[in-house]
Amino acid sequence: MRLSLLAVVAFVVLATPARADDCARPDVVDTMPIDGARGVPTNASLVARYATTAEYFGEEVSFGVVGATPVALTGSYNGAEQLLSVIVPEPLLAGTEYEVEWPGLRGLNTANKGRSRKVRFTAGAVEDVEPPSFDGLVGFDWDYEREQDDCTDRIEERFVFDFDVGVAADDGGRDSLSLVIFQTQGPTVPADAPKPIHVGHFPAPGERVHLVDTVSASTGRVCYAALARDSTGLPSSGGQERCTTTVEPPFFDGCTESGHGRAGAATALAIAAVLIAAGRGRRRTSRS
């Protein structure tokens, strides 16, 4: 009796749709320079990218030489790209290792405070003056994915893209570059205005950049291009487009859109009916 009660409670708890804690939490998702970067230009601005929901209320960024007392800096927040940047008061000292702690921010639609992130990097000896050179996107692969979403608590369908980037060089070093990817053609992109879809640290050699997009925004003929941005914000010249044609597979998603509980019950009833029918069939077969 106790065991069955426990099983029922466990079933109810597991079956109840509950939002994951990760839904909409305004974490730090990327930094430029990345943790462990070397040769960071002496005039580099430091940048962190936050999740979409983040709101900046003047939280301080802790910055200093490793082992010394840090100073608190106030950042400048670009809400369109979710980038928090700080300009270091004095030029960085060549060969010195620094630590910056990006604060956790509050966010919209969530009670959770985002996670902060500590990053260490070493300054180089040069100043970043010239814009970077970059060969642009070399190619990409695409695939179709159905994954559990933390916010909707259901399976969402997405196209996933893995981009290979070309050779990049900059007087401030490759580690200080950021990558901006644009969708230049697609069902929701005007022909004359490429849409920015990603800003992040420049990938290491051989590393691919993984992005997702909705099926409606990336089915059919799609093209992408990218540029590199150096530590002072100077961009490389516009990259060449890479294109492909994607196809949406005809996956069957059940007959109802009204919720998991309902769909689950309908599926369970259907399975039960099939099993009963099969059982009867087997019995009939054994009798004959």
Next chain:
Amino acid sequence: MEDGGRMPEWIRHCIHVVGHMRLAWLIGALLVLGACSRTGLGLEEGDPFEPQGVDASGGRQQQLPRPDAKLPDAEIPVEPGLDAAVPGCIPSEEVCNGRDDDCNGRVDEVPPIPCPGGGQRYCVAGRMSQCPRRCDVCIPGGERVCFLSYCKYWATQSCTADGRSFGGCHEQDPPPECRKIANDKKYSRELEQCCVDNGYCCLDEFDLDGDRDRNELLGNCEEILCK
């Protein structure tokens, strides 16, 4: 006609000459057509470039500007200079068009344009990009009210974690202020109006504002809409 049904010699000579002329005309016409198609004269009007880009799967596409393409005012080249770094290139002001206008060996090195809401517009693939937006469709975790034609008639949809779409429409109990309307009027304009009037963010399924857009949001949607 000569005896035996044969044509006179001079008539046969004339026919022979005319035949050769037709062949020459045909060859001439084919040559002209071929030349036009190679220079892009056969492209549709208003399309200054052939499709650009390289197919990600390896298929190459051409990138040929139309010689007679009409460029927008901002892209009309300035008076050519004399210090071209690229042989055969006539330098002009660099603009965002996918070409090396100033003949320095680099394409489209034009400065970014600041956006009012933050971020910048960049020249990429020969066009100026859009300004960056916080999200595509909605702010992750935000909820809007949608309506169902059965049972409780009231439901909610959450924005996905990547802000690119809304999830499914999950049936909910209507809030107390709209419960009576849901019972009496069921799936109706009145229920949507009640949703809007009571400070919810509501899918405009009944086109309350009469703009024929039934996918937009009405009501208090500050924390859901991308700005």
